[in-house]
Amino acid sequence: MPEPTYLTAEGEAKLQAELIELKGPRRAELAKRLRSAIQMGDLSENADYHKAKEDQGFLEGRIQEIDYLLRNAVIIKKNTSRDIVSVGSHVTIQEGSFPSETYHMVGAKEADPRHGRISNESPIGRALMEHKVGEVVEAETPAGKIKLKILKIE
Numbered sequence: 001m002p003e004p005t006y007l008t009a010e011g012e013a014k015l016q017a018e019l020i021e022l023k024g025p026r027r028a029e030l031a032k033r034l035r036s037a038i039q040m041g042d043l044s045e046n047a048d049y050h051k052a053k054e055d056q057g058f059l060e061g062r063i064q065e066i067d068y069l070l071r072n073a074v075i076i077k078k079n080t081s082r083d084i085v086s087v088g089s090h091v092t093i094q095e096g097s098f099p100s101e102t103y104h105m106v107g108a109k110e111a112d113p114r115h116g117r118i119s120n121e122s123p124i125g126r127a128l129m130e131h132k133v134g135e136v137v138e139a140e141t142p143a144g145k146i147k148l149k150i151l152k153i154e
Contacts, residue, residue, distance in 0.1 A: 006107025092152040
């Protein structure tokens, strides 16, 4: 059985909005492009037609992917536990003498490390999960092993 996909309420709303955009205006615009390309005649050498069909394939694939995600996702409620790190937690950590950093633990589909959102499936996320304030965890990263102290869980 595959691992569940975790989404925050914010991530779910973004996907819902993208789905509405794709199924509405984007599909309509693509249908108009296809009609226009078909009217040009000879489809075998019509680059506009082939590009529109390719774009249609990507669009329909993305719609299917979002539909699947939304049907099967586990929506993360606001984390009320400040005892252990879990998906939805805001965790402040420190590596050695470096300045502390705060991350929001999210599912893989919402991960954006540059904006402080790390996946529960990433090396650091996996290491932090289910641990408490004051604990030191070890994460195996591409740059090697690092030790992180959990300073705060919100």
